[in-house]
Amino acid sequence: MTDPLSTAAPNNTGGISLVRALVLVASLTSIVLVLWFLLVSQQDPYVKAVLKLNGSKEKGAMLFRMNCAGCHGINAQGLVGPDLRNVASSRRDSDLIRQVVSGKTPPMPSFEFEADGMADVLAYLHSLD
Ligand code: HEC
Structure with a gap:
């Protein structure tokens, strides 16, 4: 018997890893932004x-x-x-x-x-x- 959930599972994990990737990109971006801000706000x-x-x-x-x-x-x-x-x-x-x-x-x-x-x-x- 094919369980509809089992076919949905691979798609789901695909969705989750996309979200993870997006979260990762977003956090990396914010880290870069914070570092940039720290550099810029340091007065020469x-x-x-x-x-x-x-x-x-x-x-x-x-x-x-x-x-x-x-x-x-x-x-x-x-x-x-x-x-x-x-x-x-x-x-x-x-x-x-x-x-x-x-x-x-x-x-x-x-x-x-x-x-x-x-x-x-x-x-x-x-x-x-
Ligand atoms: C060769 C002409 C020239 C000389 C000499 C010059 N300026 Fe300027 N200055 C300008 C121009 C043109 C601008 C506008 C530049 C822009 O906004 O891109 C400007 C902009 C400025 C601004 C920013 C104005 C604003 O509204 O933000 C300041 C402050 C300033 N100058 C100060 C000085 C001081 C102090 C000196 C002398 C030590 C000086 N300037 C010498 C041409 C000159």
Whole structure:
């Protein structure tokens, strides 16, 4: 006698292993995502160093006039580059630092400020809010 359940059994196990495979893929994906997140959220040492310092907005204003005003305007009101007057309240400090040093948003060049110079520029950007 053929039992309908016995013919269903192989299909069932097939279904279960598919589910297992999917669960495995999902857990591997989440592990990878967690690792990626941990890596990304680790701040690089330069950003950390800058954030530890208390920059001077006066020095920052001088650096801004020499390096940035040509594109962002003498009062950061925007020219070729965007208006920066509210940028420090809308973007995180670590983003702003990366924006200035990374050179990843052409035509804005990358700048090689010492950590204290970068802290001064950051203080200046905050003073514009
Ligand atoms: C050659 C022109 C140029 C110079 C010089 C320049 N920038 Fe920029 N900057 C830009 C442009 C163009 C953008 C927009 C890039 C984009 O969003 O892809 C930008 C974007 C930015 C942003 C992000 C604005 C936002 O709304 O998110 C910040 C912050 C910034 N610049 C700061 C600076 C600082 C500080 C300096 C000087 C150290 C500087 N820039 C020098 C052209 C310039």
